[in-house]
Amino acid sequence: MTQTPHSILKDVFGYHEFRGPQAAVISALVAGNDALVLMPTGGGKSLCYQIPSLVREGVGIVISPLIALMQDQVSALHELGVRAGFLNSTMTAQEAWQTELAMHNGELDMLYVAPERLIQPRTIELLHQVKIALFAIDEAHCVSQWGHDFRADYLKLDMLQREFPNVPRIALTATADVRTREEIITRLQLENAQQFVNGFDRPNIQYRIQQKNTPKVQLLRFLRDEHANHSGIVYCLSRNKVEQTAEWLSAEGFTALPYHAGLTPQVRQKNQNRFLREDQIIMVATIAFGMGIDKPDVRFVAHLDLPKSIEAYYQETGRAGRDGEPATTLLLYGLEDVVKLRQMMSNSEGSEEFKRHEQQRLNAMLGLCEITSCRRQTLLRYFGDTLTQACGNCDSCLTPAQTWDATEAVRMALSCVYRTGQRFGAGHVIDVLRGASNEKINSFNHQTLSTYGIGKHIGADEWKSIIRQLVARGYLDVDAQAYGGLKLNDSCRAILRGEDTIQLRRDIKTSATSVARKQGVAVDAEDQNLWNALRACRKRLADEHGVPPYVIFHDATLREMLEFRPITPDQLLSITGVGQSKLERFGDEFLEVIREAEY
Structure with missing residues (x-):
């Protein structure tokens, strides 16, 4: 029968x-x-x-x-x-x-x-x-x-x-x-x-996308704080980075295995079998790994480089949480990823039509990275699916991004790109904006430009964030043939003419703070002097007013000052824990400490 x-x-x-x-x-x-x-x-x-x-x-x-x-x-x-x-x-x-x-x-x-x-x-x-x-x-x-x-x-x-x-x-x-x-x-x-x-939503997956600043520290904190005993996948763009990352994670006490097309079939099979059959294995891989992987209890997928498209991102992150239990994805990306991918596309042997479609896919991926609204809604919309309400399980929903009026800073950046000849990468443009003195600036006589030093009040990391967002939003183009040279396009005209304003995401500097705090150290070594100065200022004011230091400002407020480096009263007022009253009573002292550190 x-x-x-x-x-x-x-x-x-x-x-x-x-x-x-x-x-x-x-x-x-x-x-x-x-x-x-x-x-x-x-x-x-x-x-x-x-x-x-x-x-x-x-x-x-x-x-x-x-x-x-x-x-x-x-x-x-x-x-x-x-x-x-x-x-x-x-x-x-x-x-x-x-x-x-x-x-x-x-x-x-x-x-x-x-x-x-x-x-x-x-x-x-x-x-x-x-x-x-x-x-x-x-x-x-x-x-x-x-x-x-x-x-x-x-x-x-x-x-x-x-x-x-x-x-x-x-x-x-x-x-x-x-x-x-x-x-x-x-x-x-x-x-x-x-x-x-059947729809594309995977509600058990939490999507997170962060600015890439200290990727090893960011990944290490993610793994130790949330996934110390779990299996997961870490994706890298190059074979060399796969090897280095697997070796580094192994030295940090994890069981990490490499997987890429350059390994012998025997090694790839052995590593894949271990991942499928053993617990607490981290597979560090290129996109050569993962299609059809049936392991149900992959608890995380991390990307140390920007995927080429939303399709790739969706499929790779979808390897987490096949069992329906909670899983986490983490994507770290920066401007250098955009430059690298655009260079790869430009140098590919595909037709012009193929390159154009690849560029459109990359632009959609950048858009997902830079939005301040629910990421899951945008992700599903790309596939023709809908989610009527914000998901509540992505970083944009859980920790809504702060935005700021970046119009003046953006005009500075765009003007500097123009004044330097639309041929230099972000690093050089930022050096000019911040008034650096180095051989490259001197050799091109860029210290004489009107934009030289006009942005010294803004930190290098914040300038990187500004330029990255301008590229992602299509206000700046990256010349893939000219080593990442920045170029203006028609989209930026309205801002340069003063006809339009622009709000940008304020990136939270994800540094070694959380990991270091767990080990009893407050901050990164590079930030230690400013941290000590902020604490000293707080202690002096606390003594003058006869109160404990935390009554002046909590540690969390000082850490936020350390991350965002406010130098104006309005910027300081945007820091958590700083209200109008404390701004008026203590603001000038703390602003002076930060200004001295910046200069």
Whole structure:
């Protein structure tokens, strides 16, 4: 007697109820219809093709680009009593022959095959000799030439419609905007497929994006304070940075393993197996790692470099919290990331159209980084999904960003970019603004410019933040061919002419303070002199007024002064713990201390 989908769900997989659209998808496939399924990571996509493969007559063919994970997936099915096998390039001729024979003899319920193997004439001939239940095209976004995971072999999967017109096909992905969805439909000839879009929200994931200033300290604090005993992934842009970060984390007492395409297949497989099977493992990786990772208890994903697109960010962060339990993501990014990615795009061998689309994707990613509203709403909107209320589980919701009227400072920055010839990077422009004296400034005679030193009252880190936000918002362009040279564009005209104002995010300086405080040290060594001076000022005023120092200002207020370096009464008034009364009674003394430290 043929089992029903629900009985297989319960008896084979051990679940009592279907989730979301699973039942509808399975019903469509069992009836012989095609389907396109968009379901967030951890939503149960695999059951959508595994159960119909067991219900329908024949063998279910699962096309997956994840050779390294096929063995694990097949082994898991074996544990459930499902007859499954795989065909890929890692097998010996004898092993492949035995699997093919088992399928030919009707001894397999499911076969996992890599796309490059599937499109070979030998494999197609073999498939024509057996009864096929369905074709499941996993990670279907790989068919998109504009996507971050493009696989050329996926473009040839349109042959399934021609070769096997009566076999139902299901394409599945967790990552596809509207454009990518349309491309999947067109390239895989799924125009008549039923579409099941289950939303993109992962409410258990907390999204955090921070300015990158001391990335090692920021990451270390994140891990020690929140995830000391958890498994997670740390993404880096380059292989070299992966190696260095894994080595450094290991020296700090974590079990950290590297993963990138430059390692031997044996090392990659060994490290991946440890990550999947052991607890408290941190995988430090490039984007070569992660697609299809089934580990449910990844509690965090951290990015030490800016992802190239929101699609990449969504997919990589989606590897956290597949079990539905709380998980955290942390992205650290700075202007240097933008420059590096734009240089990579400019030097790529892609067409101009490809480069233009890549630039649009990067701009969308920058927009997500710089918004002051709910990040989850913006993230979901990008995929055509909606969230009617702020999520309450991202950094923008939990600790709303402070903004400030940066119009005057922005005009200074834009003017300095213009005066220096629109050819220098942020570092040199900031040196000119702050009135630095160095060989580069002297050699170009930039100490004679009208913008030389006009911004010395603003700290270097704050200038970096200003310029980064101007680039992200499209007021400044980065010349990828000229080593990150800054250039004006039409968007900045209104501000330069005084016709418009601009509010910017005030970055909170995430430094060694929290980690150091845990170890009994108050602040970074570089800030120690100003910290001591602020405390001395507080102690003197406390003695004069006959009160404990905390009555003047709490430590938290002094730390905020240390981070933001206010030099005007209005700026000081924006510091937590400084009201109008204390501003009038103590403000001048503290402002004088900060001004002396800045100059």
